[in-house]
Amino acid sequence: MTPSLEAVGLTKRFNSFTALDHLNLKVEGSKCVGFLGPNGAGKTTTLKMFTDLIFPSEGESFINGISVQQDRKRALAVCGDLIETPEIYPSLTPREALEMSGALRGMRPEEIRSRSAAVLEEVKMTEWTDQKVGRFSKGMKQRVNIAAALLSDPEVVILDEPSTGLDPRGMAEVRSIVRGLKKGHRLIFMSSHILSEVVDVCDDVALLDRGKLLFADTLANVSQRLGGNTRSVEAEFAAPVEDSVLANEIGSLPEVASWSRADARRVTLQVKGGPAEQARLLRQLASLSMGLISFRESRSALEEVYLREISVGDA
Amino acid sequence: MSADVAPARAGSLPIADGAIGTVPGTIAQAITLSRYQLRDYLRSRRFVLMIAIVVAVGTILTTLVAYYRPVGLIDNANNLYGSLWGGGAAFLILFAGIIFGGDAIAGEFQNKTGYFLMGLPLRRVTVYAGKYLAVLVASVVSILLFLAIVVGNAVFYLGVGAVGDLGQLFESFALALLYLLALMGFVFLFSSMFKTSLYAVLVVAVLFLFGFSIIQSVVLALTGTEPWFLLSYVNQIIAYPLTGVPEHVARATIGRATITNYAPTYFEGIAVMLGYFFLTTIGGLLLFEREEFT
Numbered sequence A: 001m002t003p004s005l006e007a008v009g010l011t012k013r014f015n016s017f018t019a020l021d022h023l024n025l026k027v028e029g030s031k032c033v034g035f036l037g038p039n040g041a042g043k044t045t046t047l048k049m050f051t052d053l054i055f056p057s058e059g060e061s062f063i064n065g066i067s068v069q070q071d072r073k074r075a076l077a078v079c080g081d082l083i084e085t086p087e088i089y090p091s092l093t094p095r096e097a098l099e100m101s102g103a104l105r106g107m108r109p110e111e112i113r114s115r116s117a118a119v120l121e122e123v124k125m126t127e128w129t130d131q132k133v134g135r136f137s138k139g140m141k142q143r144v145n146i147a148a149a150l151l152s153d154p155e156v157v158i159l160d161e162p163s164t165g166l167d168p169r170g171m172a173e174v175r176s177i178v179r180g181l182k183k184g185h186r187l188i189f190m191s192s193h194i195l196s197e198v199v200d201v202c203d204d205v206a207l208l209d210r211g212k213l214l215f216a217d218t219l220a221n222v223s224q225r226l227g228g229n230t231r232s233v234e235a236e237f238a239a240p241v242e243d244s245v246l247a248n249e250i251g252s253l254p255e256v257a258s259w260s261r262a263d264a265r266r267v268t269l270q271v272k273g274g275p276a277e278q279a280r281l282l283r284q285l286a287s288l289s290m291g292l293i294s295f296r297e298s299r300s301a302l303e304e305v306y307l308r309e310i311s312v313g314d315a
Numbered sequence B: 001m002s003a004d005v006a007p008a009r010a011g012s013l014p015i016a017d018g019a020i021g022t023v024p025g026t027i028a029q030a031i032t033l034s035r036y037q038l039r040d041y042l043r044s045r046r047f048v049l050m051i052a053i054v055v056a057v058g059t060i061l062t063t064l065v066a067y068y069r070p071v072g073l074i075d076n077a078n079n080l081y082g083s084l085w086g087g088g089a090a091f092l093i094l095f096a097g098i099i100f101g102g103d104a105i106a107g108e109f110q111n112k113t114g115y116f117l118m119g120l121p122l123r124r125v126t127v128y129a130g131k132y133l134a135v136l137v138a139s140v141v142s143i144l145l146f147l148a149i150v151v152g153n154a155v156f157y158l159g160v161g162a163v164g165d166l167g168q169l170f171e172s173f174a175l176a177l178l179y180l181l182a183l184m185g186f187v188f189l190f191s192s193m194f195k196t197s198l199y200a201v202l203v204v205a206v207l208f209l210f211g212f213s214i215i216q217s218v219v220l221a222l223t224g225t226e227p228w229f230l231l232s233y234v235n236q237i238i239a240y241p242l243t244g245v246p247e248h249v250a251r252a253t254i255g256r257a258t259i260t261n262y263a264p265t266y267f268e269g270i271a272v273m274l275g276y277f278f279l280t281t282i283g284g285l286l287l288f289e290r291e292e293f294t
């Protein structure tokens, strides 16, 4: 069976405030879908309705075609999830917490033992296996939570900003764990407000803002579609670039649609066309003998869109 | 993936594709959950607190008996049990219910442990029943310790022979268990009503320690009717197997005033406790089923 998650008209109102507004979204197949949106967009609200922590005001959510609202037990059986930062009974150890999860999921004792060891290793908590969770830091608890979500080797994984509460190194580790998950036959639905995280680990992206889905597509399509026929490139030179040089020599190159100055030595150029034009521009800039020291795409297309779409409402 | 799936078990769900394991039935899950919950209770400070209360009450009663050596108590097992056990059990059960049960449901929201449990493939009733079971066992363990102290006193004054006629004590213990069930239903109802443990604990404690006795006096004074509907009234039947059943309605005339005193009958007591147990337990469950982990 193809793993899938589907929201049909999923809506959540808190009194008169609409946190999620008629979300219609279906994701399926073995891949990682990033659920991207700024803080307060409604990501956690959505994921809580996929795990039956809260109830929709309207609409329904499905995991592998099974309604979460009608049969949470059957729907969640194939699913490992981590929403916000749950707490484990403080006097239990990671081993016991995983034992409990595994037993409730109907795993056999040998399975629980071997999988516990594997997932604790994966989240680098092996040496804490028999220490009480109550004394752990937030980051350590979150690692155990991640381990618990992966314990049954689930086909659908729902993660709500899994790297929150972790230090930068921990965040990087979580990203690599999520990337590792993609090897299996598995659908990963991960929320994040950090664009680079989504670009880094996901195949698809669904962008949510103020409770509304703006779009959902593959990262490749988003880049192509939203990038249009210009892309933004930043060039840095060894010495300050004079205005006249910038306007006459750089701005007049056929590949440059427009230009702006970032600072004395750095300029941002909008490049017409695709990679071929970008390569030609690089050659030409280099041949100007002005001491070009770096040349790179300044923002991904998705980043452009994220900032553009999200900032519209802020005005 | 479906190759290493466990064989289906009775009462379990026929789905296992996509994850290791076949999710067990609701009752099996509730028992599993209660085992880990109980483990948490037995290691917790609240268990130490409960044991300390039991030991303190047991010590006070033991000391009083040892000091005064009241005739009629130290030479009669049932009287001794009636005074010590009959007097202390309901009080200690109230403490156990509040200490273990007060935050049973509210704490899942307040401490966010519910987010861990509710992500698992189980019904909400499983969490409710699992916690109920754990509170029940932790309370019974505490109460049994008190019972042991009481029986220890009997053995000391009357010899091992006195332990032979434990039938009535056992009946009294069974009624105490029924009271525990009813009280826990009540505690779980309030625990489900609030998302803050302290409120649940306070409401139950205040009701039982003051509220009900005030209601009882007011009802008696104003209407002269029997307060049969109060748990704190019907729990008197716990001591009946040991002390005998008092007159249901006793009227005493002092001067020109007639004072009416009520004592619950067995039937009343058992019926009211069962009623509380079912209504409050189900009411609490219905509240919990609708509560959101926001």
Ligand SMILES: Nc1ncnc2c1ncn2[C@@H]1O[C@H](COP(=O)(O)OP(=O)(O)O)[C@@H](O)[C@H]1O
Binding pocket: A014, A017, A019, A037, A038, A039, A040, A041, A042, A043, A044, A045, A046, B294
């Ligand atoms: N229990 C609640 N009561 C009222 N408003 C809420 C509640 N939970 C969330 N919200 C509001 O709903 C919006 C979406 O929240 P959330 O889903 O947590 O956002 P995200 O996870 O994307 O940061 C926010 O504006 C938040 O304030």
Ligand SMILES: [Mg+2]
Binding pocket: A043, A044, A045, A160, A161
């Ligand atoms: Mg969130």
